Amino acid sequence: MTTIAYPQATAAPAAAPQPPALELANVTMRIAGLTAVDDVSFAVPAGRIVSLIGPNGAGKTTTFNVISGYMRPTAGRVLLFGQDVVGLAPERISQLGLVRSFQRTSVFAGCTVFDNILTALHLRGRAALWQTLLRTPAFRREEESLRRQAGELLDFLELRERAAEPAASLSYGEQRLLGVGLALAARPRVLLLDEPAAGLNPSETEAFKAMVRRIGERGVTVLLVEHDMHMVMSISDHIVVLNYGRLIAAGTPRAIQRDPEVIRAYLGSGIKRAQA
Numbered sequence: 001m002t003t004i005a006y007p008q009a010t011a012a013p014a015a016a017p018q019p020p021a022l023e024l025a026n027v028t029m030r031i032a033g034l035t036a037v038d039d040v041s042f043a044v045p046a047g048r049i050v051s052l053i054g055p056n057g058a059g060k061t062t063t064f065n066v067i068s069g070y071m072r073p074t075a076g077r078v079l080l081f082g083q084d085v086v087g088l089a090p091e092r093i094s095q096l097g098l099v100r101s102f103q104r105t106s107v108f109a110g111c112t113v114f115d116n117i118l119t120a121l122h123l124r125g126r127a128a129l130w131q132t133l134l135r136t137p138a139f140r141r142e143e144e145s146l147r148r149q150a151g152e153l154l155d156f157l158e159l160r161e162r163a164a165e166p167a168a169s170l171s172y173g174e175q176r177l178l179g180v181g182l183a184l185a186a187r188p189r190v191l192l193l194d195e196p197a198a199g200l201n202p203s204e205t206e207a208f209k210a211m212v213r214r215i216g217e218r219g220v221t222v223l224l225v226e227h228d229m230h231m232v233m234s235i236s237d238h239i240v241v242l243n244y245g246r247l248i249a250a251g252t253p254r255a256i257q258r259d260p261e262v263i264r265a266y267l268g269s270g271i272k273r274a275q276a
């Protein structure tokens with residue numbers, strides 16, 4: 001089990017130890033005779049930004065699928081704040097606070113940017129169907145509150161100016177930001193981001209990096225799969241490296257950039273770019 005050493009926050013001596021936000025313990029996933037994830041263990045402490053990197057086919061997406069409940073691992077445990085979530089449906093895991101934002105944009109293109117966020121917030125709303133249908137005072141109060149939250153979320157995403165426009169009119173980068181906004185509307189405690197920088201131009205990547213940092217500052221734990229090493233090295237508190245399904249290294253960005261096995265397996269000649 002790879003233990004990730006973080007500087008300890010000062011805590012009262014008697015405080016009960018907090019479980020990590022997410023922990024994988026000896027997770028193995030065999031698919032059609034191939035071991036896509038091979039006895040992988042790592043922990044993601046609450047409130048940190050951790051990246052999962054490795055060459056194509058290393059098992060990153062499969063690991064995400066196992067964590068989020070889309071695949072049941074052949075062996076091992078996945079603990080969300082100490083609770084084993086193996087065998088739970090993805091929707092249940094999402095209700096427990098682990099939300100995944102997909103590689104492909106998933107916005108409702110024909111709706112306005114505001115309505116996209118409002119709809120996503122409604123999915124987590126508390127009003128019962130009968131309250132919604134009858135438009136009871138409780139429903140109207142909740143609607144007002146959700147509209148206010150949608151505005152706040154758009155401020156957070158720096159998309160408020162585009163609120164009234166159809167999502168389809170956003171640039172690709174803005175659509176990716178909105179896609180993360182939809183995931184944030186589910187109020188995640190842990191957010192999984194699958195290649196958020198794929199296809200973004202450099203300025204869009206910068207905007208995305210800033211947003212991931214802001215998400216982390218709000219106390220949301222982030223686990224990121226990403227090939228853009230500039231992004232990974234600049235925003236991660238910690239990095240976990242997979243190769244052929246096995247964990248080959250885990251450490252700070254600085255340590256990972258100097259790890260001979262990681263350089264050999266993945267960073268290779270890209271190391272200079274990653275350090276730049």
Ligand SMILES: Nc1ncnc2c1ncn2[C@@H]1O[C@H](COP(=O)(O)OP(=O)(O)OP(=O)(O)O)[C@@H](O)[C@H]1O
Binds near residue numbers: 031054055056059063
């Ligand atoms: N549904 C599947 N059926 C068969 N093989 C699969 C399936 N999903 C993943 N694999 C195999 O498992 C291995 C790990 O794939 P995975 O997609 O998890 O890697 P990855 O690190 O996410 O790669 P990439 O960076 O290219 O997205 C690969 O050899 C892949 O071909």
